[in-house]
Amino acid sequence: MQSERPSLKEKNYSSISMRRKGSSITPGGVRPMNTLTIPKRSPSDNNHSEALEQHQHRSSASEKYTNSPPTKSTHESIVEKSKQIRERLAGLNDGHKYTKPQTLPPIQPSYSHEVKDCCDIGVNIKFNNLLEPPLVILQLKSFSFNGNRVKNNGKSNYVLSVSSNNKFLFITKDGKILDKYLIHRQTQLKSLAFSDDSVLIELQNQKGLIVATHYGQDQHLREYFNNHHEWNVDATKTIKDIELVLSRVKRAEQVHPVASTSPPPKSSIFDPLKNMKTTTPTRITRSNARQQMGGETEASPISIDQDDSVPSTTGGLWEDDIFQDDDFREHETPAPFVPDLKYQFPGNKVFTITATDFKTLYNNDWINDTVIDFFIQYEIDQALKANPKLDSNDIYAFNSFFFTKLTHKTTPQEAPDYYANIKRWLSKIQLMEYPYVIMPINEHAHWYGCIIRGLPDLLKVAKEEAEATTGGGHHPDQDHKPRKYVCEIFIFDSLSHKHANIKLPLKRFIIDYCKDIYNLNILKNQIRVVNARVPKQNNFNDCGIHVIYNIRKWINNIQECEKIWRTSHSSTQIQVSKTLFLAEERNGMRKQLINILLDLHAKQEQHTEIPKLQEDEDDVIFIEHRSTKPEEKPVEHQTVTTNYPKTLDPRVQEKPNRPNRPNFHNSELNVRFGERQVLNIGVTMLNELFPDQFAALPITIIENVQLFL
Known part of the structure; x- marks a missing residue:
């Protein structure tokens, strides 16, 4: 029986097909040869083919270089060609029409940039x-x-x-x-x-x-x-x-449109009358002429120069100064604040406000964490006095370092152990007994805050679910569904940032705390995070002021604020929010805070002894905040303390044996590395390299200095 399959000679092999895909089938442009259907060539044919290829190569070369000598043989042609190429590359061959390119002169320090x-x-x-x-x-x-x-x-x-x-x-x-x-x-x-x-x-x-x-x-x-x-x-x-x-x-x-710096369009060149402006004829008077000549103007009781309805082409508002005298306010000089204010709140919480802290309330400066921590506690104390329904055990306020400690990680690569970071901190309080917990937060030089409410309810629900689970012997997911949103965390930011990155740390430390202290399981969906709608700040300086203001409004109107924050997208609640958060109050907050501190400072008894609290090594944290305004001269030749703040925990005094901070000549080095412990020899070297106080340092130099330190 004859096979229907084609023979090997009739089969179409893609590897030897004459139709090529792309610029080359094989590397180097080599064309495959069909050895199945084309008969083998004899040695003479091979020699003839090689001679033909060499002749074609010489012909193309002779077309490019007309003075190339004729090739005597294949070997000699290769040697001769290689020699010619070397000579051409070296610029030494005078037989060709190839000329050596002129070398350009080296680039001099030009003034063409x-x-x-x-x-x-x-x-x-x-x-x-x-x-x-x-x-x-x-x-x-x-x-x-x-x-x-x-x-x-x-x-x-x-x-x-x-x-x-x-x-x-x-x-x-x-x-x-x-x-x-x-x-x-x-x-x-x-x-x-x-x-x-x-x-x-x-x-x-x-x-x-x-x-x-x-x-x-x-x-x-x-x-x-x-x-x-x-x-x-x-x-x-x-x-x-x-x-x-x-x-x-x-x-x-x-x-008066702004004068354009771009060349005029072509149409205006060929049509000079196209862009011509018509003006009302004016009568030349002595005052008019004197003004045009640059002299003083002469007052005239009657305006006869020009119609007021026609804009002037030589004068007007834009030619005058755009700034008027009543546009400005004078630079504020801080009031005398010596000696330091030492104020004791109920519960033996002692805060110290220095003249440097007090100065941050002036000239729209960034207020520091000492001022924020003080006024949060002050607003709590005032609300407890004004509202008898509130109890001192209802509200607890962390200081501004708590969140920084919570999210601290040893290396940038590892994930932080949230609960372990603040475990010893929480061992001093019964966190789940406070219905309200206030937490100021500073991230990327921006202040915002959060309020945690419902921790006792969360603990109660967790105990009930644990009892139901143990009593029935069933898994909680089978017969009992946990309640949702037992606890709420309100995040309020005057720049309307969402801060999704803080949800996990806040939930995680509460869950791990309950597991460690009460051996109770808390689910993440039992803690709800709400982005509260609060008034937006009008500049980039008042974020700390807004944190204090929002806490003040909340603590005196808890139910109203939380209702607004839960349904902030409602048009009705937006109107209610405007009536509760008044712009006049926000604009006057700095002045109010200044007056409060001045009043407390005036009432302070100079020789009152305040009990010194014991230091705890976990709470002694030195912040990296420096003054953002130039130092004012001391009033009445009194020495003003300028050390920044001693610690983020206001209950703790500064350790006396802390090494001195480096004093760099360059202000940018002081801002970036002023809080580090640097050897004196390192400070001396950097001051010799960068003696200018206001010189800006490129980022590469900053990185090298960081590696050096």
Whole structure:
């Protein structure tokens, strides 16, 4: 029987198919040969084929290099070709038409590297010393130029800097100067003003306004301008309402558009009358002429120069200063606060407020944790006096270090053991007996807080479920469903951040605490986390103030606040929230807190002995917070204590044998490494390397210093 399968010669092998896939079937462009259907070639055929290929190769080479000598044989042609290639590469072959390329001169320190200034004019970077480290810097959150806004997305670093030669003000992105954000002090800067969280830069010749929004820490820049009067900047004043100034600028731009720095369109070149503006004819008077010549204006009782309904083309609001005298408030000088305030609350809780702590309440500074811990306890004490229904055993407040200790981890890679971190801390209290627990939290230089309510109910439900499980002998998932949301955690943040990362630590330490102390199992879904709706802060400085304010409103209106927080998306509750959280109260909180401390300080008896509490090594924690405002001169030549705060736990005094902190000349090194224990030789070396106080250090240098320390 004849097989229906094709023979080997008739079979189509993909590996020897003439149709090629891609640029090459095999590496190097080698073409496979069909040895099945093509008869074998004789040695003479092979020699003929090789000679033909060599002839084709020589022909192509001769077309490229017309003066190549003829090839005598295959071996000699290869040798000759290799020699020619070596000679060409070395530039030594005069027989070819190949000429040696001219070597370019080495790159000299050129002055061709330019950046566009705010007037779109090229400015040489190296000639103007713009590559040198700036004298002072300010980290920016966002900035805008005539409405074109650039926002920091967290991936780039935007900085407002003063050049090393004290002539330029510019904005950089990751160390590179941005085009159109370079301002010359003498010719382009008209005025500069500060608000609580922004720097407003007005340009000459109606070029516009640059608004640089920062994170509220502008004390170094203010101090620099106060010490360098050539900038003509009064940094002691602060704009009260930046929105009022911006609305004024917007109205001025509608009347007098900002002068454009871009070239005119082509249509205006060929049609000179197209963009011509018509104006009402004016009558020239002595006062008008004197004003145009730059002299003083002459008052005239009758306006006959121009119709008021027509906008002026030579004057107006935009040409005048955009800042008015009533836009500013003066820089606040802290009241005398010597000696320190030592205040004792019920339960022998002693707080010490120094002049340095007190100073943070002025000039919209960031208040530190000592002030926050004090006023949380103060608000609790005042609420207990005003509301007889509240008991001192109903509310417990952790200090501001508790959450930092809770989430502490030994190495960045490992997961923190939440309960083990604060186990000894919790051994001093009966946590589950407090219906309300207050916890201030500081993360990434931002203050917010949380309130835990219902811990006794959670413990009661857990005991009942344990008894039901043991009595019936069944697994709780079979016949008994645990109650949900027995305990609630309200998280309130004046920047409306959700903080999903803190849910696990808060739930975990409660669950592990109940398991360790009561041998009870708590389920995660029995603890509910609620993002409470609270008023939003208007700047980047008042987060700590809002924490105190929100606790004050809650502790005096517990039911109303919790109802609003549970149903915050309801339109009715939003209206109720506005009537409960008043803007006037929030705006006056700093002044109220200052007055409270001054009143307590005045009533303090200077020689009252306060019992000294015993120190606990777990509670002695030295915080890494430094003053954010320049030190004020002591009043009446009295020495003001400037040590920051002794510990985050207000019940504990500072250990007297703590090593001295390093004193670096450079302010950025002080901020980053001022709390470390550094040998004197290391401090001396770094001060020799970085002697300038306000010099900005690149991130690479900071990393190297960190490795060195």
